[in-house]
Amino acid sequence: MQTTNLIANGGAESDPGGTGQPSAVTGWTVLEGAAAVVAYGTPGYPAPGGPGPADRGRNFLSGGTSARTRLTQLVTLPGTAQIDAGTTRFDFAGWLGGYAEQDDGVRLSLEFLSAAGTPLGLCVLGPVTATDRGRATGLLRRAGAGTVPPSSRTARVLLLFTRDGGTFNDGYADSLSLSLTAGGS
Numbered sequence: 001m002q003t004t005n006l007i008a009n010g011g012a013e014s015d016p017g018g019t020g021q022p023s024a025v026t027g028w029t030v031l032e033g034a035a036a037v038v039a040y041g042t043p044g045y046p047a048p049g050g051p052g053p054a055d056r057g058r059n060f061l062s063g064g065t066s067a068r069t070r071l072t073q074l075v076t077l078p079g080t081a082q083i084d085a086g087t088t089r090f091d092f093a094g095w096l097g098g099y100a101e102q103d104d105g106v107r108l109s110l111e112f113l114s115a116a117g118t119p120l121g122l123c124v125l126g127p128v129t130a131t132d133r134g135r136a137t138g139l140l141r142r143a144g145a146g147t148v149p150p151s152s153r154t155a156r157v158l159l160l161f162t163r164d165g166g167t168f169n170d171g172y173a174d175s176l177s178l179s180l181t182a183g184g185s
Contacts, residue, residue: 003180006075007157010094010176012037017059020045020168025061028073028159033066033169035161046097046172051138053095053175060095060139063104063161063169071159075178077112077152082182088148089181090155096126097139099170103130106171107160108142110178112152120149127162127171139172148180 008027009015015026017039025035037059040048046060063069082088094108105127112121125142132140155178161171 002182003078005177005179006077006155007176007178008073011057011174012059012061013057015059017042020062020064022064022066025071028071031070031072033069033161034064035069035071036062036064038062038172044099046138051097051133051136051140053139053141056174060172060174061159063106063163063171065167066161066169067163069161069169073157075155075157077148077155077180079180079182080153083148083152084150086147086150087183089145090123090148091143091145091179091181092123092125092177093141093143094125094176095139095141095174096128097133097137097172098128098130099137099166099172101130101135102166102170103164104166104170105129105162105164106173108173108176109158109160110144111156111158112149113154113156114151115153120152121146139174
């Protein structure tokens with residue numbers, strides 16, 4: 001078994017791109033704040049040819065106008081027999097970034113849960129700092145991999161955008177992915 005991307009709307013392509021104002025994000029539940037789907041090339045945001053995924057679509061996610069924005073989605077994991085045998089590998093990745101010299105950022109986390117909701121494992125990516133980005137506006141790829149903990153039935157994906165300065169929360173995220181492969185460890 002090898003899955004395709006299990007994260008719904010990980011590139012914000014299911015929604016029309018805006019200019020940084022709060023908007024709904026298909027597939028994600030807002031826990032705090034108000035995210036924004038932003039079109040690449042919007043003035044003051046990442047450009048279509050700037051640092052970021054080579055296969056980027058039209059849009060990316062940002063933290064909107066809130067000092068702190070949290071989005072989540074719960075993913076049902078397939079292949080429970082292989083998971084329980086300890087032979088399922090996960091690959092988790094995302095392009096994370098921000099604006100120029102600001103240290104606004106985003107952290108992407110993946111938490112494996114049992115059927116009862118007990119946390120069994122955690123993988124955290126980011127944030128990407130202004131220094132990491134060379135003080136340029138853009139996104140850098142961050143990735144993690146490992147074995148899915150036995151007894152995992154769901155995975156909670158969480159995006160936490162934080163504003164360090166300014167009026168907009170310029171943590172950016174795009175091309176978020178989670179895939180599973182049976183037989184790897």
